[in-house]
Amino acid sequence: MKKQKSYKDEAGKLYLVPTPIGNLEDMSVRGVKILEAADLIASEDTRNTQKLLNHFDIAAEQKSLHEHNYKQRIPELLELLKQGKVVAQVSDAGMPSVSDPGQELVAACIQEEIAVISLPGPTAGLTALIASGLVVQPHYFYGFLPRKKKEQQTELKNLLTVKATLIFYESPYRLKTTIANMTEVFNEQRQAVICRELTKIHEEYLRGTLAELKEYLNETSVKGECCLLVEGQLEQEKEEKQIFQEPLKVQVEQLMTEGLKPNSAIKEVAKQNGLKKQVVYNDYHDLNESS
Known part of the structure; x- marks a missing residue:
């Protein structure tokens, strides 16, 4: 078990900062303040994040962190965090780590007992x-x-x-x-x-x-x-599933009571169960027993 006190002393911290999913006005005041104060911003795409930083007049150093370089980048970021630095992680839009890069850095920080602090914000x-x-x-x-x-x-x-x-x-x-x-x-x-x-x-x-x-x-x-x-x-699907769980012969007979001819019913049951038609045909006509 590990216990995290998010705001203890001056230890390094990783902030997970959500960014707007479209409208830049959705950026939170706190999110802007964290990006302004961070020693480094780990960005999915530095070019995309730079547009956000320019909009809010934030001068901050960035380094990319994405699926192609995270193995190389994470040790570098951990070293900074161990030195007491503050790192803000952002994705191109929305919450970091949600269908975007980021969870590997979070896991690495938790392993090293570095505080991980998530800000609330936009998520599609x-x-x-x-x-x-x-x-x-x-x-x-x-x-x-x-x-x-x-x-x-x-x-x-x-x-x-x-x-x-x-x-x-x-x-x-x-x-x-x-x-x-x-x-x-x-x-x-x-x-x-x-x-x-x-x-x-x-x-x-x-x-x-x-x-x-x-x-x-x-x-x-x-x-x-x-x-x-x-x-x-x-509810209709649950009822259908219960029907499909019946023996093949029973399924055929049930479809026949609904008006299908034997061959059509056999073909439909085979389709519904992902089986070859011959398998259902043999089962219906009791041909599976060895003679």
Whole structure:
């Protein structure tokens, strides 16, 4: 067990400073003061952070800290912190470490018993959630899904039974594909919200079912930073899952009572269970027993 007293003596401190996700006026007074007083600012992209510093007339030294150089940079930052220096860490937008670089430095500081102090501030996920119209509590923040279709669908299947509102970040260039994958894995009647350009002049919320959003994106492209929120598991989906847990033969018979012919029912059950049609056919006709 380790106990942190955040403001004890003059020891070095790592401040995690959130930055605006769009509107620069969202920068907090405290955040500006910390950046002004810091001995060094560890930035995801120094060029991007420099625009923020210029806006608030902050003269401060920066060093980059991102996914490609953190192994080299962290020992340098730890040495400064051990000397009693104050380091402020920022990402390009929002909270450091949330789908951005940073958690490695935090973990290293905790290991070395250096105080880590987080400032509250802008974060796209919660900003979008409270205006989405979806259930706010509970919610489940995921961040960026894998890019490859098979890996993405595997992750979505893992989230299938989560009842909380799901929060994702997504590139506008991949949004159409991601929602198409969601309509395959989730019930397409789940409510969902695309939030784009949050806090900026072109801020927009697109609310509808996954099916409606898929149709919209087939006809219209979106631009800008996007946050995607999806309703948690529906009662209807839970009932469907219970049906799929029945023996294959029972599943076929249930579909036949709904009007499907035997071959069509066998084909549908095979699809729903990810099986070859012959496997379901054999089970339905009791052909799996050895003669």
